[in-house]
Amino acid sequence: MELDECLELLYKGQLLPEVTVRALCFKLKEMLVRESNVVHIQTPVTVVGDIHGQFHDMLEIFLIGGPVPDTNYLFLGDYVDRGLYSVETIMLLVVLKLRYPNRIHLLRGNHESRQITQSYGFYTECSNKYGEGSKVWQYVTDIFDYLVLCCIIDNEIFCVHGGLSPNVQTIDQIKIIDRFREIPHDGAMADLVWSDPEEIDTSSIGHRENFYHESSQQFQISPRGAGYTFGRCVVEKFLHFNQMDRIYRAHQLCNDGYQVYFDGLVTTVWSAPNYCYRCGNKASILELYSKNEFYFNVFEEAPENRLLNDNFNSSITNGSAINEYFDDANNTGSTETSISDVDIFSDAYQVKSASSRRVEYFL
Amino acid sequence: MAEKRDIRRGPGIRTVEINAARQVHARTVRARIPIDIGAIDSQEPATSTAISAPRFVQPALPQSSRQPSAAHSHVRHTCNNPRNPPCAHCGTMIVPSPVATLPLEDHPSLTINNWTISTKKKPILNSQELEDWENNKLKGLTLPEMIFGNSFVRIQEKTRNWSIEFNALDALREVKLKDSGIRVSYSKKWMDSKQQKQRQQQRLSIALGSSQPLSDIDDSALQIARHYDWTYTTKYKGTETSGSKKYKFKKDDSQTLPIDKLARPDHILFYDDMILFEDELADNGISIFNIKIRVMNERLLLLSRFFLRVDDVLIRVVDTRIVVEFDENKVIREYKEMEGDYKTLLTKHKMSHSHDPKAALRDSNWVAANIPLITRECEILNLNDPN
Incomplete structure (x- = not known):
């Protein structure tokens, strides 16, 4: 089947035959294997956060932000699970990437993983839609292993799904990660897709010197017993060291569609409105026109x-x-x-x- | 790129949308008007949306509940929300009906004798509200991802000024601000590898004669940020308010809920369910607190359930059931804690379902029926005779 034919079906919300899915996934692997862990792109580009199988909301995004290939898109990961249309969502993105490889970039999120998708819906959805014997889930999760981890826009905007890692001081350290694997529980690759910023009320700390010694400004371990939160100090150090200006990430639900941390050094972009069809939250896409001109385009559920x-x-x-x-x-x-x-x-x-x-x- | 922003969704609402919202509201209200099979056409409901209701049979109601007259001969409930459509049986039945706002808002209410039951559903807290909760109302707690902080279920007894309410804020106030002792399944491995790495680096920096640590993994990085019960386990049993001290629950574990009566398919006059808070535990499972209520002519049943699943570790259910007998003005509250090992439960389920073995672990009803009971308490409040 031709790519444009596939696109036509997918935009209508139809499923592709399993053989086609298999061929497409194989093709995409071939394409992605050549990409570096860190992709460099230029503005203008529109940054999109978590979608989570909310297919109609993704179509809404293409309405609001402009269709591919007229608008360049960077997706920050978490395409599947939770929503009812993970298969439709990920396959549309796969075909768009194959058809317009330079117009759309897909980062890996923590849900692009075999283990997580078994618990949060994508596995179940695949076997409901394609039958229990089908291998669609395997084909798709195989391409997850090839998705890139980070993206740098105009050499100074760092984009990642989760956040920073104590194992990563320089961008070069990300480039040498062996990413072609299931997301591990531990190490730089895990932290990049999992960690969260933690902003502590700093008014009580007072002097700047004390501020840097405050442990809440560093990496800390979550009370869950695994995973990091990172404070302002970590962010400043990372940005300075790598000559970056700011960080965009996704990964956490925010009720207004985006959430600014540390005076804008880190911003969360969230693109699943009325998350799980019950939260009533807004979503946004971030339109970057140039390095310093941007607009959070906030929208509601389709x-x-x-x-x-x-x-x-x-x-x-x-x-x-x-x-x-x-x-x-x-x-x-x-x-x-x-x-x-x-x-x-x-x-x-x-x-x-x-x-x-x-x-x-x-x- | 030039003309792409013509579909911008600004703060304004397009007329088309308002119209559409009105229509969808009118139709939702109409669609909710219950139809008595025997009485179709004979009783035209007198709603302001004067188009005849679409005909359909509510499939969820068992046939036995459709016996007319006798049960309804002494109608005594009134609907407190003028937007609720009237009942085909008696002219006053209530099914929650939305207010025409964007987004839709439900605030239905029903009165039976001296008892009033009302619910309200709103979206999750916005960032200002969240900030207030985080810095003032619930200081020290990292809040769950989704908080439906403006939703509630309330049961009031008007003549004695007694009421019980379920809301997210009071539920979260019961979450402990100390270490829960629970860790995610891979925590030990994760911590060990951190410590190993740390020791290696220390050796390396000593060998190099450097006083600077080589990475950010220093002592502080191995500290847990702050302790709170990240599973959000709550033993919340509802918020009581009372005009008089004598109206208090009395503990009596020998009491039981009238299961036989509750199991009867009595006609449901009012039904609602809502989530008060939910967190996905950074994809390590789920923590969810929800409420269901159904009101029949003679009694009501409310179930508040906290459900926790920490993948590969444990499953926990905390149920509070409240039954109000309207004629006796009697309230029974039953509280149960259940907890079980994740793997034991998974094995139990696997025996019956080989495909998609984790599906049942997402179903709190199946889980509650299959894990060990830890505690059960029962309390009773007789408003007619509090002593």
């Missing part, structure tokens, strides 16, 4: 998601409900109209969703 809520509540990743929905969409034809033509305000739809609403005789 209307299509609202329809799915009721079905979602009664049966998580219920394959038949999803197919039913897309069957409706497919009958209406072309890409653009297929989604807008499902009349979510129609009585028929409302009756259907209201009748699937349940009161539960729990005990």
Whole structure:
């Protein structure tokens, strides 16, 4: 199948045949294996945070931010799990990357991992949609091992999924990581996709000298017993040493779509609105026009998601409900109209969703 | 790049959206009007949206609940929210109905005799609210990822001014600000490798005659940031308020819930469920606190459940059930803690389901039925005769 044909199907929310998935994944591996752990790109570019299988919201992003290849995109990882459409989401990104390799860049997030996807939905979704015997999950998780870890924009903006690592002082140390593997629990590669900034109220510390000795400004271990949080001091040191200006990362839900830390040295970008179809949070994409000109384009949930809520509540990743929905969409034809033509305000739809609403005789 | 920003979603709302929201609201309300199969057409519900309701059968209700008249002959509940559609059985049934706002907001309420039940659902806290909770209300706690801090379930007894409410803030106040003792499965390995690396580096720097540490892994890096119970385990049983001291729960573990009566498919007049807080434990499992309530003509049942799964380590469920008998003005509260080893539970489940073995561990009902009970307490409050 031609790439453009695949794209047409994927934009409609249809699944590709398993053989095609296999071929595409193999092709992408060939492409990614040649990339360095750290990719260098130039503005203008739009930075996108966690998607988590919220396919309709990703289509919304392409509406708001502009379609590929007219807009350049950098995705910060966490494409799969939790949402109902991980397969559709990751396959659309895979094909876009193959079709426009210089227009779209995909970093690895902590959910791009075999272990995590078994617990958080992608594994279950694959076997629901392709059948228990299918190998789609293996094909896709295999390409995860090839995704790059970091990206540097205009030589001075550092982008990563999670954050910094005590094992990484220089960018060169990232370049020598052997990334073609499952994400380990431990070490630089794990920290880059897992760690979180921790901002402590510094007004009580007072003098700058004391500030640097305050342990909360350094790397600290999470009370969970694994994983780091990093303070302001660590960030300043890293940026200075590598002549970088600031850091963009994703990984943590923020209710307003983005969250600024340490006066803008670190910013979280979050791109999954109404996360898990119930949080009611906003999402954003970060449009970088040049080094110092940027705009957080904040948006809310795509209307299509609202329809799915009721079905979602009664049966998580219920394959038949999803197919039913897309069957409706497919009958209406072309890409653009297929989604807008499902009349979510129609009585028929409302009756259907209201009748699937349940009161539960729990005990 | 030039014309790409014409679809910008600014602070304003487009007229089309408002209209769409109105329509979806009207239709949601209409779709929620319950239809009595026997009485279709005979009773046209008198809503402001004067179009006849779509016909459908609520599939969740067992047939036996559809016996008309007898059970409804003495109707005594009233709906407190004018937006709730009237009942086809008696003209006053309530099913939670949204207010036409963006985003939709539910604040339904129902009164039976002297008892009023109300719920409210709002989105997660915004960053100002979060800051306030973090710095003032819950100082010292790293907050869970998702807090539905403006949602609540409330049960009030009007004549004696007694009430019990469930909300996220009070639930989180019960989370301990000290080490839970629980670590993620790979913690030991992780810590050991840190210490090993640290020793190596110390040896190396001594060998090189350098006084500077070679990396950021110094002593402070091996400290746990601050101690709080990162599993967010809460023993919260609801927030009581009372006009008089005599209305207090009395402990009596011999009491049991009237399971036989609750198991009857009595018609549900009011149903709601909501999450109060949730955290994914940095993908090491889940910690979630949710509430369900159903109100029947004679009694109500509320279940508040804290569910914790730390992958490869343990599973914990803390259930509080409240039953109110409206005629006797009696409240029973049952509290249960359950906890089990992750692997034992996984093996138990694997025996019946080979495919996708972890699915059941996401299902709190299955888990609660299959892990050992640690504690059970029961309390009773008789408002007619508090002593």
